Amino acid sequence: MPSFDIVSEVDKHQLTNAVDQVNRTVTNRFDFKGVNAEVDMNGFELTVRAEAEIQVTQMVDMLRSALIKCDIDPLAMEVGEVEQSGREVRVKVTLKNGLDKELAKKIVKMIKDEKMKVQASVQGDQVRVTGKKRDDLQQVIAMLRAKELDQPLQFNNFRD
Structure with a gap:
């Protein structure tokens, strides 16, 4: 029958490619020069870190477009709350797998x-x-x- x-499912290799692409874009963009900002990956949980809330939201948008380019549906993204701790702003992004x-x-x-x-x-x-x-x-x-x-x-x- x-x-x-x-x-x-989310392809782990393509997810790694998307995260690396966002980190490269952040290091090359003019508005992120001298800013400590990056995306950390731990399994299917991502942590987007930067110095200002607007930078974190821009990085989440960059991550969404990078996922689309890597053939991962952005519906799999679950963006958490913005957390402020000292001089750093964080957002947890979980990918549903x-x-x-x-x-x-x-x-x-x-x-x-x-x-x-x-x-x-x-x-x-x-x-x-x-x-x-x-x-x-x-x-x-x-x-x-x-x-x-x-x-x-x-x-x-x-x-x-």
Whole structure:
């Protein structure tokens, strides 16, 4: 039976490239000359640090555009609150990797509400969809792409 998996993954290598690109841009920009500003990466948690709040917001925008250039959907970004500590301003940016239980259940419910001839089941941090016909699976993919979800989805392991 044909099947595929619905996942939400961030490519770690491309994320590293985007962070390096932002750090290079910051060192070369005129308005950041002599400013201690950088993006630190720890897994899928990023810390954007600078001396002023406006610089941090500019760096978050640079990070968003760098992620787009590296084929990472900016919906995966979750920007935290601006924190001031001494002469430094910080913002935590978390990238969502994997489907959480609530979103996976919501996706399964959306598929069942459409009354398509497929079965959807939650398996860890992904959703497996199986059906008898390939066309039914492609309808599920088209329906999910049309929906506005708060996290980017990828469809992989498509098997006939």
